[in-house]
Amino acid sequence: MIKRCPQHGFFREEHCECGLAGQLILDEARTEQLGRLVAGGLRHFPLDLGLEMDSRGWIDLSKLGEVVQKRHRWANKEMVIALAQSDPKQRYEISNQRIRARYGHSMDIELDHPECHLPRLYYGASEEEADRILEIGLKSASQRYVHLSTTPNKAWDVAGYRTGNPKVIQVDAAPAREAGVKMMTVNDDIVISEMIPARFLCILASKDIPKTGK
Numbered sequence: 001m002i003k004r005c006p007q008h009g010f011f012r013e014e015h016c017e018c019g020l021a022g023q024l025i026l027d028e029a030r031t032e033q034l035g036r037l038v039a040g041g042l043r044h045f046p047l048d049l050g051l052e053m054d055s056r057g058w059i060d061l062s063k064l065g066e067v068v069q070k071r072h073r074w075a076n077k078e079m080v081i082a083l084a085q086s087d088p089k090q091r092y093e094i095s096n097q098r099i100r101a102r103y104g105h106s107m108d109i110e111l112d113h114p115e116c117h118l119p120r121l122y123y124g125a126s127e128e129e130a131d132r133i134l135e136i137g138l139k140s141a142s143q144r145y146v147h148l149s150t151t152p153n154k155a156w157d158v159a160g161y162r163t164g165n166p167k168v169i170q171v172d173a174a175p176a177r178e179a180g181v182k183m184m185t186v187n188d189d190i191v192i193s194e195m196i197p198a199r200f201l202c203i204l205a206s207k208d209i210p211k212t213g214k
């Protein structure tokens with residue numbers, strides 16, 4: 001559900017942080033429906049929707065507004081903006097009347113987020129995946145960039161959704177970058193990287209992973 005506070009913009013809780021109930025923009029079901037369509041168009045199949053994407057992943061916001069309205073009569077450009085600006089994972093960015101996904105593309109595009117300077121990064125995997133990654137290096141099977149976490153417990157949480165016994169791989173990021181691996185900061189939680197050779201990777205002992213209490 002997405003609501004709008006006249007003072008503070010779009011939000012996804014019952015009430016805005018200021019206490020106002022706000023105006024309903026999208027209910028739960030429509031948030032989900034529009035979210036799937038926008039994610040698909042910006043990350044996976046813009047051409048199928050008749051959207052033109054530039055080499056950095058940008059799409060004209062008004063054009064996307066027209067496309068979503070064609071699919072769902074109730075939808076419009078304002079709702080796309082509401083969806084993007086209230087996204088809890090900061091998946092989208094809007095600039096100069098254009099919109100793009102910040103990460104998660106399955107198409108071959110060249111993102112230009114700021115360079116990452118963190119010395120170490122983390123990747124959560126199942127035990128079998130971890131063994132394989134330590135042999136062949138870390139890369140995404142379906143995407144151009146692999147998604148890394150900025151802390152070990154975030155990586156643990158990510159892998160915990162998929163496997164009962166997550167392993168956290170530590171990436172020695174500084175020397176990897178010196179060796180030419182491009183890494184970019186997407187948001188506070190996520191860094192995207194090109195393929196990382198195995199010599200920069202090791203498994204983090206579970207005693208070194210702070211538990212989040214989830």
Ligand SMILES: [Zn+2]
Pocket residue numbers: 005006007008009016017018019020
């Ligand atoms: Zn407010």
